[in-house]
Amino acid sequence: MTELVDVIVPRWGMAMTEATLAALLVKVGDHVEAGTPLFELQTDKVTQEVPAPIAGVVEEVQADFDADLPVGTVVMRIRADA
Numbered sequence: 001m002t003e004l005v006d007v008i009v010p011r012w013g014m015a016m017t018e019a020t021l022a023a024l025l026v027k028v029g030d031h032v033e034a035g036t037p038l039f040e041l042q043t044d045k046v047t048q049e050v051p052a053p054i055a056g057v058v059e060e061v062q063a064d065f066d067a068d069l070p071v072g073t074v075v076m077r078i079r080a081d082a
Contacts, residue, residue: 009050
């Protein structure tokens with residue numbers, strides 16, 4: 001059985017508590033390599049892409065576009081390549 005890996009809203013600074021999902025760069029079913037940009041998060045100070053931590057297939061998107069998401073929220077899940 002292959003592993004599902006959660007991709008979360010990271011903390012970029014001590015004061016950061018949430019970010020807005022500004023763009024989805026991949027969709028469910030897409031194959032991604034480690035380091036592929038998955039989505040963009042925006043705070044009041046920065047907009048930044050979040051890369052895939054592993055190679056695999058995007059299985060789920062669990063957050064809505066333009067939603068305000070607390071740090072640690074799962075945005076997507078990737079099924080690791082076997």
